[in-house]
Amino acid sequence: MPRLLTVQDLVVEVPGRNIKILNGVSFSLDAGQTLGLVGESGCGKSMTCYAIGNMLPRGLGQAGGSISFGSGESGSERPTIAMIFQDPTSSLNPVHTIGYYLETALYRHQRLRGNDARLEAMRLLERVGIDNAKSRLGAYPHQFSGGMNQRVMIAHALAAKPQLLIADEPTTALDVTMQAQILYLLEELKAETGMALMIVSHDLGVIARLADKAAVMYCGKIVETAPVEQIIQNPSHPYARALINCMPSIDPADHQPPVPIPGSVPLLDDLPQGCYYNPRCPRAAGECFKRFPPLAPVAQAHNVACYHPVAA
Amino acid sequence: MTGFILSKAVRAFAVLFSTALFVFVVLRFSGDPAERMLGEFATPEAQAAFRTLWGLDKSIPEQFLIYLQHAIQGDFGKSFADGRDVFDIITQSIPKTLTVSVSAFIIAILLGIPAGIVAAIRRDSAIDRLVMATAVLGHSIPMFLVGLIFIFIFAVWLRVLPSSGSSTWRHAILPIATFALYNAASISRFARATLIEVLEQPYIAAARGDGIPPSEIILRHALPNAAIPLVTMLGILATSLLGGTVLVETVFAWTGIGAQFVRAVGQGDLNVVQAMILVFTVFVVMINLTVEILYAFLNPKIRSQQ
Numbered sequence: 001m002p003r004l005l006t007v008q009d010l011v012v013e014v015p016g017r018n019i020k021i022l023n024g025v026s027f028s029l030d031a032g033q034t035l036g037l038v039g040e041s042g043c044g045k046s047m048t049c050y051a052i053g054n055m056l057p058r059g060l061g062q063a064g065g066s067i068s069f070g071s072g073e074s075g076s077e078r079p080t081i082a083m084i085f086q087d088p089t090s091s092l093n094p095v096h097t098i099g100y101y102l103e104t105a106l107y108r109h110q111r112l113r114g115n116d117a118r119l120e121a122m123r124l125l126e127r128v129g130i131d132n133a134k135s136r137l138g139a140y141p142h143q144f145s146g147g148m149n150q151r152v153m154i155a156h157a158l159a160a161k162p163q164l165l166i167a168d169e170p171t172t173a174l175d176v177t178m179q180a181q182i183l184y185l186l187e188e189l190k191a192e193t194g195m196a197l198m199i200v201s202h203d204l205g206v207i208a209r210l211a212d213k214a215a216v217m218y219c220g221k222i223v224e225t226a227p228v229e230q231i232i233q234n235p236s237h238p239y240a241r242a243l244i245n246c247m248p249s250i251d252p253a254d255h256q257p258p259v260p261i262p263g264s265v266p267l268l269d270d271l272p273q274g275c276y277y278n279p280r281c282p283r284a285a286g287e288c289f290k291r292f293p294p295l296a297p298v299a300q301a302h303n304v305a306c307y308h309p310v311a312a
Numbered sequence: 313m314t315g316f317i318l319s320k321a322v323r324a325f326a327v328l329f330s331t332a333l334f335v336f337v338v339l340r341f342s343g344d345p346a347e348r349m350l351g352e353f354a355t356p357e358a359q360a361a362f363r364t365l366w367g368l369d370k371s372i373p374e375q376f377l378i379y380l381q382h383a384i385q386g387d388f389g390k391s392f393a394d395g396r397d398v399f400d401i402i403t404q405s406i407p408k409t410l411t412v413s414v415s416a417f418i419i420a421i422l423l424g425i426p427a428g429i430v431a432a433i434r435r436d437s438a439i440d441r442l443v444m445a446t447a448v449l450g451h452s453i454p455m456f457l458v459g460l461i462f463i464f465i466f467a468v469w470l471r472v473l474p475s476s477g478s479s480t481w482r483h484a485i486l487p488i489a490t491f492a493l494y495n496a497a498s499i500s501r502f503a504r505a506t507l508i509e510v511l512e513q514p515y516i517a518a519a520r521g522d523g524i525p526p527s528e529i530i531l532r533h534a535l536p537n538a539a540i541p542l543v544t545m546l547g548i549l550a551t552s553l554l555g556g557t558v559l560v561e562t563v564f565a566w567t568g569i570g571a572q573f574v575r576a577v578g579q580g581d582l583n584v585v586q587a588m589i590l591v592f593t594v595f596v597v598m599i600n601l602t603v604e605i606l607y608a609f610l611n612p613k614i615r616s617q618q
């Protein structure tokens with residue numbers, strides 16, 4: 001599969017204050033592939049998405065590294081990227097109808113207008129599981145539940161015929177049955193359209209289900225990337241391992257209780273010297289307190305930023 | 313929609329009636345008009361004659377009923393001071409006041425809203441600082457002082473405009489400018505703050521991520537949302553268009569309703585005060601009704617409840 005996206009040493013800073021929200025993020029994504037991004041809240045998952053999607057909040061800027069598309073040569077075009085978010089209802093403009101939202105997107109991306117746009121909007125709504133599509137076109141976001149609005153956002157994303165869909169915690173704000181439905185929908189659409197998917201979650205279960213490969217983030221850095229089975233079954237970074245151990249198992253035969261990670265995430269303006277995980281890490285020693293470890297391969301397609309990775 | 317308007321109309325009527333009653337009673341308990349009109353050295357006989365003349369010797373409920381009876385027929389009595397018909401006093405002074413206040417309001421909107429929008433879009437730039445500095449200045453200098461400064465510059469120093477009076481349109485320029493500056497200052501600050509808040513909403517970030525051009529984001533996505541609180545704010549400002557020009561009218565000797573009201577209150581001219589308060593109330597009720605209808609029109613969340 002051809003390369004779709006390469007992120008290299010991406011740095012995003014709060015200007016004027018020496019705070020790096022993203023501090024050298026590197027990963028890549030092939031066409032049609034699904035990347036799962038995991039990590040505790042505040043580690044920079046959303047910022048990574050925003051940087052790729054060209055929508056960093058006001059005042060924050062890319063201060064280093066690169067985001068390149070395709071083969072990375074100059075002249076390779078930016079692929080079509082669509083995004084969906086954690087809180088679908090506040091990501092929809094309250095004064096516009098669902099129909100306006102979808103039809104303007106269809107015009108922007110496919111030059112459809114008038115009745116063509118209307119029909120396509122209805123088809124998209126039906127595709128994402130909203131029935132009565134015709135009457136729904138005149139509805140406003142506040143008349144829909146969060147789950148329905150997330151479907152609307154997905155329909156809107158599809159209107160762009162994206163090569164990459166970025167889904168930032170698309171199910172976090174939804175109830176459990178709705179979560180399952182949305183995940184199932186994403187799986188189906190991925191198979192149908194062949195788009196690549198970058199899905200953010202702090203739930204490894206979601207990642208395990210959808211992703212081909214996973215990246216684990218900690219304090220604005222990627223600390224491990226690997227094929228998803230590898231990360232779930234054989235995590236190398238002590239943080240990745242701890243993250244998996246603190247997930248409640250849904251397997252009834254598994255009697256191991258979840259183990260919480262000791263300590264807490266350091267503040268970005270008060271990061272420890274060396275590896276940012278060292279205050280919480282049982283394996284920290286020597287070099288760990290001096291320099292942040294570089295991301296280095298431990299196996300085929302498996303990279304870890306750790307001086308003392310857990311052996312396979 | 314008919315039910316909506318009907319319920320608002322019933323409410324408006326209730327507000328009007330209770331205001332009339334309240335003002336009527338309070339005015340009659342707050343000092344003796346006979347004494348205020350005739351002076352404290354008037355003989356008791358003269359005062360008694362004054363009370364009989366204006367029906368002030370009857371009981372308050374009786375007076376109120378008589379007042380209502382006449383008011384319904386459009387007769388609001390005569391001024392205690394000069395015997396002129398209250399209706400005439402009011403209908404003559406309202407247009408004078410509205411000439412100044414409505415022109416000033418329109419100018420303030422035309423200046424304040426674009427200035428606020430530009431300041432919000434170019435936040436923290438030189439133009440934003442300029443607009444905000446002007447607005448803070450315009451808002452914090454008392455209106456009468458601005459009026460006096462204008463008089464000094466344009467009437468005394470440059471001698472291009474008259475300083476006071478209300479006989480020609482040239483007399484209206486300085487009062488309008490003074491009132492407009494003050495209102496433009498608050499409108500631009502409010503517009504800027506509202507638009508900045510809207511621009512920080514997730515749906516705006518999402519629209520940017522979607523590649524919608526900045527001008528379209530402002531026009532189609534941000535402004536329709538900012539318009540909702542802005543209309544409420546403009547409504548509140550508009551309710552002061554009849555009464556709020558008192559200071560300006562005083563500084564420029566502009567004989568509008570505000571100046572008349574101040575005189576009537578000072579002299580205890582009950583019929584004039586009473587009628588003017590009713591006019592102010594009707595005005596405020598009408599503005600509020602307009603705001604509510606506009607609000608429902610702009611805000612889908614309100615509209616879908618009706």
Ligand SMILES: Nc1ncnc2c1ncn2[C@@H]1O[C@H](COP(=O)(O)OP(=O)(O)O)[C@@H](O)[C@H]1O
Nearest residue numbers: 014021040041042043044045046047048057268
């Ligand atoms: N506008 C901003 N200015 C400064 N810091 C911010 C801003 N927005 C978010 N942050 C900080 O950036 C970090 C990463 O945030 P985010 O990417 O949203 O985390 P995640 O999505 O992983 O929970 C957090 O520590 C957050 O406090």
Ligand SMILES: [Mg+2]
Nearest residue numbers: 045046168169
């Ligand atoms: Mg997030």
